[in-house]
Each structure stands twice: as structure tokens, then as C-alpha cells.
Amino acid sequence: MGADREGSGRRTPTRAVTYAVCGVVLLGGCASMPDNGDLRGVESTPRQDPQVRVFAMPPAEDAAPSVIVQGFLEALTSNDPQYETARKYLTGDAAKTWRPERSTTVLEGGAGTEADHSASRADADDYSYSVMLTGTRVATVDAQQSYSPAAGEYREPVHLSRDPKSRQWRIDRLPQGVVMGKSDFQRTYMSVNKYYFASDTAPKAGAGTSEQPAVVADPVYVRRLVDPLTQAVRSLISGPTSLLGPVVRSSFPTGTELADDDPLTPDDRNTLKVPLNAKAAEAGADKCDEMAAQLLFTLQNITPAVDEVELTSGNKRLCSLGEDRAEAVATRGSAQRPDYLYFVDSNHRLVRIAAGSTATHPEAVPGALGEGAKALRSVAVSRDERSAAGIGLDSKTLYAASLVPGSSLGDPLLVSEGRTEEDRLAPPSWDAQGDLWVADRDPENPRLLFFEKGAGEPVQVRLPGLDGRVQSVRVAADGVRIALVVEKKGERSLLIGRIERDGRTGEQPAVTVVGLRSATPELEEVTAMSWAGDSRLVVVGRERGGVQQIGYVQVDGSTPEASVPAALTGVKEIAATEDERLPLVAYSEDLIVRLPAGMQWQKVTKGTAPVYPG
Template identity: 70%
Template sequence: MAAERGGRARREPVRSMAYVAFGVVLLAGCASMPDSGDLRGVESTPRQDTQVRVFAMPPPEDASQAEIVQGFLEALTSDDPRYKTARMYLTAKAAQAWRPEASTTVLANGPSTEPVRSAGGREDTDSYTYTLTGDRVALVDDQQAYAPAEGTYGKRVHLTRDAKSGQWRIDELPQGVVMGKSDFQRNYTSVNKYYFASNTRATTGAQPIAVADPVYVRRRVDAMTQLVRSLLNGPTSWLGPVVRSSFPTGTALRKGVTSLTPDDQNKLTVPLNEKASQVGLTRCNEMATQILFTLQDVTPTVDEVELQAANGAQLCVLSEDRADAVASHGSVKRPEYLYFLDGKHRLVRMPGGSGGTSADPVPGALGTGDKQLRSVAVSRDEQTAAGVSLDGKSLYVGSMVSGASLGEPVLTSQGKTEGDRLTAPSWDAQGDLWVADRDPAAPRLLLLAKGAGQPLEVEAPGLDGRIDAVRVAADGVRIALVVEKNGKRSLLVGRIQRSGESAEQVVSVLELRSITPELEEITAMSWAGDSRLVVVGREQGGVLQMRYVEVDGSTPEGPAPAALTGVKEIAASEDDRLPLVAYSEDGIVRLPSGAQWQKVVKTGTAPVYPG
């Protein structure tokens, strides 16, 4: 994915994929590969310019078994929309049964091929088998959802010689496609499609909250139409239980519509089938909003969407500017301030977009220094703050209004040491406060409704380890946790599900999944976009590094943040106009777009944006 800092960021590097490419590269598909001997690797295609379309060559006359397998694997990496050339390497029956869209298996390198010899060394002159092998990196499923993978890949393809033509063709093969990591990066791009949180609304109570659902689409194969079809098909199974779509079940493009293209006024007309014909204006505007938010990942040239019924009648027209009034996208509003703790351990703030180096204590008791703090969180409306005491034992919540008092702690940990007490807190989109108690005798993930009242213990089935850090996404339906087990600190993302009425509400974090399996020591993390986090961690035997990671575990396109030594804490905003901020050995520092790290203040800790 192109570099994303959340909000309404455009993704310039993928702009070309929905339009005409500037060149064509042909994959020969006939490189020399022996049909006996040692295992050989199929070389991944070198990375081409993203505006160059790559097409495979059909099988040459009298091609050997090795050339057929080689050519087929090369054809899988081409930009052929329906894999027409790849099917030429198959028998007619196999071509009809093969479903390339079933999955995409990503290997560290191109698949290696090894001939399978028959028992006793006898060879069938009209039948041949190859084994495809490699080290798995990821799997993209039939919903286009990416997931990291590991282990060895091993599948067989069988070839037969046609009795009439004498040509070798593949008659048995695994469903889906397989390719090396470099070919995958050239062929596919990560994009967000958008749905609405089904049990969460912005603190204003009026707007539904848009939730990003990342999927991978083929980069230069009419990505716009691919993505709209994917949106209409519904959310991925992991996110599905906590989001809704405004498109009626069964909605699809009108029969006969094969491609979507905006007109010269940057208006995209989307003809729908009869399932959408009876929707009202409010629902139709939500549908159009989903499309507008989704297409921002594909092209910057769609400013307006018109939805049409099956009979061609206009259902609604919505502009990009009006979409912002229909749903909350990313952060509810642009943060006004950056917050951190000064040398007196009190909460201070400075304007978020400024280049200044002076900060003022926040109004209210948390800014006076009467209670020294070690970590803080500010509500997304920037009216309330929560702070953990310097010893990690007590959690305080106070209004950021001049003269406001603090009162007693809303939560107290019984942990015997500072490291066994409370984590830094985090506010969700509904104004509820999350925190973990690291007490080994009673480790818990807790939720305080509106930051007050009796803490609710959050169920987290499958959680294996102790929570060391908590960050809730702006959409309120996903949560990032740093979990420690046996000295390893992993970054997990889970789905927040709520059930029951407020008085007897049950809140759970389900289907936790690791999104940085290659890192064994996560030291800091923060949400940095609708579907992206910034992470500070270390690989086994490696040095501390800072990188972006998608919630599905994939690595976004674009550069990582500039290197910074001694990073202890990191803060990012879903609004891409605000800089990264960190607490390092140089104090509080920030990284403006296109610049290097700059020192803000020497004495300061725990930087945060609202959330």
C-alpha cells in the first residue's frame, strides 16, 4: 500500500492502475528448465515500473514438460485480466475447473520445481508430475484478505501429452495461484474498502463510523471495478461481525456491466442490480459514501458518485465533500493538540500542527502537577484526560476545564512493583476508557464506560500472555495489544464485540492475530491511519527499528520512518497532516512530512495524540 498516514490521504503511487498503462512487457515463458536432475527454482520476474503492463507468451509449439510448467508459472505473474494465457497451458477440462481467484500463495522466492519420478525409475512417456515447493510468506484468500503465513509450500502439477496433437499440457493443478514475493508486490496492491461500525457511533451520536477493511487487488487489472465488486460482496470474515454495509444483501453491478470508469467531470456512475432499487435517500447516500471512501485508495479522480437502479433510474448522487457529513472517516476530527508529560510529570500540550517548542499545562487538575503521572490518554473530543500515577498504581480521570478537581482514582492496581501495575490508558470512539492491569495475580483488560463507574472486565479468549500496552483504533472496533510471553513481546490486533444492554453489557476482544510475527521485541506502537500502525521493535538478533505495518500483517508500500535511536514511546495521529512524535534519548522529538526528526523539548515523556 502506498504510504498512508490515515485520514483522507491519497495514494499517489497506485494512481495509474485504473487507467491505461504506458508499456507492455512480455514474459517469454520458455526459459530452459530440465525435466530431470536436481531441484530448480523458477525465477521471480524482476520488479517492473508500476505503469508497465506485463503479459505472458502462450506455450510454444512442441514445448517440453519443463517449458510448460515454467510458462504457466510465469503466466500467473502477468497482468492478463482473466488468466487467458495461463489457461493455454492447461487441458480444456483443467482450464474450466481451475479457479485462480480462490487464493494467492506468496512464497519467499519463486516456486521451485522438482520432477517426480515413478517407482522403479520407469517413466510414463505420456504423463509427468512436478512438485512445486517454497517457503510460504503469506496467503491471500478468496475474499482478497491477506494473512502472514509460514511453513513449507508443496503442491503437485500433473502433465499429460495430448494423443492427437502430441503437445504437453497440465491436467491437474492446485486451485488458486502461487508466486514469489517480488512478483506479488509488483502485481498486487493493498487498498481499503469501507463499511460502518455496527455497534459504535462517533461521540456526537449522529454519524456512523467508517471502518477500513484492507484487501489486496491486482494492481493493473481494472482495480476500480475489482474494488467496487469486492465492496458489494461484503466485508472480510474477520471484520464482518462488527461492521455493516448499507448495500442490501445480494447487491451487485447490473448485469452486463464489466468495467467502471469516471467521466470527464470526475463523476463515476455505478449501475446496480434490482436488489438496490428500493433503497431510500439516506441509505443510498451511505452506499455512495462507502464507494467514495473506498475509491480514494485507487484513484484521486473520482469526486462524485451516482448510483443507478436496475432500470437506469437515478437513486442518488453524492459528492466527496458531502460524504464527510454522512459518516465519520478515521479520526472524528483533526486533533487540536499534541500532549505529553513535562519534567514535572504534569500533562502539557502544544498545537498539533505547529512547529513550536513550548508547551502549556492543560486546564484542570492533571495540568497542575499535584498528581505526578507516568502515562496519559486524552479523549477524542479533547475534553477529558486520564492519567496513571507515577508509581503505576492509580488511574485518574479529570476534565480539562480550568478549576476542575480530580477526585479519587477510578482504578487501583494491587501489583507489587511498578512494572506489574497499570498500562497507559486509551480512549475509544464512544468515549470509553481502556486500560490493562498487569498484576500477575489478577491480569485483566478493563473498560470504564465514559471513564467512570465500575470497571468492566473485557473477555479475551485465546489471549496467551500478559498485556503490556493497549491502543484502541479510531473506529472503535479494533484494538492493538502488546502481549508479553516468555520474554517475547508481540503485537496483536483483535476485534471488539459488544453485546447486551449498557447495564449488563458484555465486551469481548476476539480473534487476536499477530501482525508482526518476525519481530520478537515490540517496545512501542501507535495507530497511524485507518488500517495502519507504526511499530518500534526488534527482530531476533537485530537492532531496534521503526516501521509501518498494516492490520492484516502486510507491509505497506513507501518508506519507513527515518531512523531514530533510543525510541521509548511513539505517537501518531490518524490525521496524516500531523507529524509522528516520539520520546527518545533526546527527549520529545517529531518527524514532519519530508523532513528529519526535530527536537521539541529535552525533558518530556509519554507523547500522545487524542485516543
């Protein structure tokens, strides 16, 4: 539990603050809680520099019960690794049974307090005091460190008792976990991608995919200034979160743990030595390399100071892996740089421009789709850039063709029976398997379909629990996550789910999308979206009563620490790639425009439907 400090008020001596870079920084504006009276919020200061280190102060002698609660809340926003100072505000028994690691509840403006007059009063002769913590939920972080958006009222009781001998007030009953305001959470925690291997994405012959297994980013939140590197390693070794558990695997043998409690620190050669217990020694050479790859990918999104990892067990060196070998062990979406950006030109043909270039004159792609054999509305290009799919100008038909000179178009893979263009086929998407996905928006028969290897008969994807109609689809580079824009009662939201595949080799697979959850709970209309990182998407949308905006969201529904793209009006489509170095591209006001890093939107040429491979 903790306070979200925004605004000003009477300061209480509950903590001292020191910095990490160049001096002493004082956090002002911590309001005291009332000894009695009506509801009053625990006020907060504006969001602080993430590098500011906050240290809690122990309870003052003869502090009033309200000040004890206030001090405890403040102590939980500090950088105390084991919450030792926070426990000093608890009775001995409460300190033993309280489990701060169980969960973190994030509130919109911090915890308010409401004195329980019917339960007790805190005067000189009383030994009991009760207060209710209140607020509006924003999110929760569970024991696996997984973030989930939340809503609704927060009300949890806290009880204090007075020691008959020392006459000091202490908290003896409190909710498990911690609670803090949104700005304190953003200052105190950081998002980290753990990496696991996709368990159901073995490459298929002829699909043009890599022989290496794909890694999947599993975002968790760790405390920013409490040795985040070691926290992330422990979390990685402990296994994936429940959201991804059914579709990923870890190469760490069951029971593997760090061999000691010492912080992990890279040496002057940017090598991190990771000491593991005896269980890790059970892994063979190939598995050890995979363990090292998981570690390296995870650590490199925390710090640039790790170029190599070395795994040991006891006095035995198990293996080591550097950047040069890691990409040979596994493929990662953010490390795959596409060759081209694709879009539909004014002649309704599929054209392309070199990815990341400043070119403004596209070339037609080789084959039928670039020759204008069929006028196109939207397109998708496979991740190996050898095949493409196109939706006809009336959104009624789906075609696929190879991107080689002389390729033919053939019969359509799919024909929608929708009466209007808006009720027919959505833009398609290719996954890492070389499979093609498309949504048929026909109100009479709405379906999400996929074509194995981009050909053959469509397989209808099961969507248990889906409430609404799929308007657009994008499959992640990892092959196990899918983003869907779903319409319900006039509102369009972005949902993220995991792909589960069943079926033996040679049989038509059964495909299900499960675990769907909102990534944009604050938006009522999502216009366009695209994957923009291993666990990040760029979204064009509008809040209730607001104007259209472009922003980034994490797959877990949190907001990543990334600069907001420059404003652009009238965006109908947007394209990004997991390689975050490449510019965003959009279709706006009948033009293709791009946003190079650190610059404003630039005109490219006339055209529609921009896409990177995927």
C-alpha cells in the same frame, strides 16, 4: 501460481512485457525449469515498477513439460484479467475446473520445482509427467481477498499429460488458486481499504462523540493493473471479510450487484456513475447516501480522480454524493484532525502543543491534570479532547478528569496490586465511544479493563484464546478494532483483534476481544506502537538478532506501500494519528521529537509519553 523473479538465468519465451508510461520494458532473468534432476528454484528478477504491465505468452509448439510448467507459473504473474493465457497451458477439463480466484499463496522466493522421478519421466514415448511445487509460505490471500501472514513449507503436486494426437504437453491436475513469489505479489497486487459501518458503536449521550456512524476500513488485495477500481467496487458490494463481518454492516441491500461487466471510469467532472441492479433500488434515501459514502471512501484511497459518486438502477438515478456531504453521512478516523499533541513535561504535568505546528513551548492543559495535582507517568486524551486519563508516576493508579479550568481529580478509577512499575498499569487509551481502556500487567492478576464513558466500575474484557500478558493497548478510531502488545516467554508481539459488545441499554456491557492475529510475525520484540491510519499502524520493534527499527504495518499483517520513517535510536514511545498528514512524534533519549513529512527528526522539548487523542 506464479514465479518470483530475482536474479538471472536462461530466458524462456513465456511472456512479453510492455509498459504503461513510456516504452517497452523487458523482464530478464526467467530461469527455465529442469527436465529432470534435483530441486531447483524458479528464479526471479528484482521487484519491478508497479506500473509495468506484464502480458503472458501462450505455450510454444512442442514445449517440454518443464517449460509448460514454467510458462504457466509466469503467466499467472501477468495482467491477463481472466487468466485466459494461463488456461492455455491446461487441458480442457483442467481449464474448466481450475479456480484462480479461490486463493493466492505468497512464497518467500517463488515456487521451486522438484521432479517426481518415481512417478514418470518425460521422454518421447511417455505421456505422463509429475512435478512438485515447493517453497516457504509468507502469506495467503483468500477468496474474500483478505491477506493473512503464513509460515511453513509449501508442497503441491502438478501433473501433466501428453495429447496422443497433437503430442503437446498440458497440465491436467494442479492445486486450486495461484501461487507466486513475494516480489511478484508486491508488483501484481495492491492493498485497498473497503469501508463499512461499525454496527456496535452507536454514539452515547454525554460521551462527546459524533452523531454520525463510524466507518471501518476493511483492507483487501486487488490486482493492481486489472481494473482495480471496478474490482474494489465489486468487493465492497459483496460484503465485509469474515474478520470484520460480526462487527460491521453494509448499507447495500442483500443481492446488490453491478448491473453489467463494463469497467467503471470517472468522467471529466471526476464523477463516477455506478450502475446497480434492481436490488439497490430497494434502499431508501438515507441508505442510498450511506451506500454512496461507502463507495466514495473506498474509491478515494485508490485514485484522486473521484470526487463524487452517482448510483443508478436501470434508468433511475438513485442518489449522488460528493466529498462535501460524505463527512456528514459518516465519520472516518483519517478525516478527523486533532487539535493538539499531548505529553508529560519535566514537572510530570499534562501539557500540549498545537498539532502539526512547529512550536516547541507547550502549555499546560486546563484542569487538574495540567495543574500538577498528580505526578503522571503516562496519559491518554479522549478523541473529542474534552477529557483525559493519567497513570500516576509509580504506575499504580489511574485517574480521569475533564480538560476544563477548575476540574478536580477525585479518587483513582483503578489501583494496581503489581509489585513493580513494570507489573502495574500500562498507558490507557480512549475509544470512539468515549470509553476508557487500560491493561493491568500484574502477573498475579493480569487484566484488560475498560470504563464506560471513562467513569464508574471497570469492566473486565474477555480475551478468549489469548496466550500471554497484555503490555499495552490502543483502540482504533473506528471503535471496533484494538491493537495489543502481548508478551509471551520474553517476546513481545503486536496482535490485532475486533471488539464485540453485548448488553442492553442501561446494563453493564459484556466486552470481548476476538479474532486476535499477529500483525508483526517477523518481530520478536515490539517496543511501542500507535495507529497511523484507518488500517495502518506505526511500530517500533526488533527482528530476531537485529536492531531496533521503525516501520509501518497493516492490520492484516502485510507491509503497506509507505516510505519507512527515518531511523531514530532509543525510541521508548511513539505517537501517530489516523490523519496521516500529521508528523510522527516519539519519546527518545529523554526528549520529545517529531518527524515532519520529508524531513529528519526534530527536537521539540524535554518530556515523555507523547500521544495524540485516542
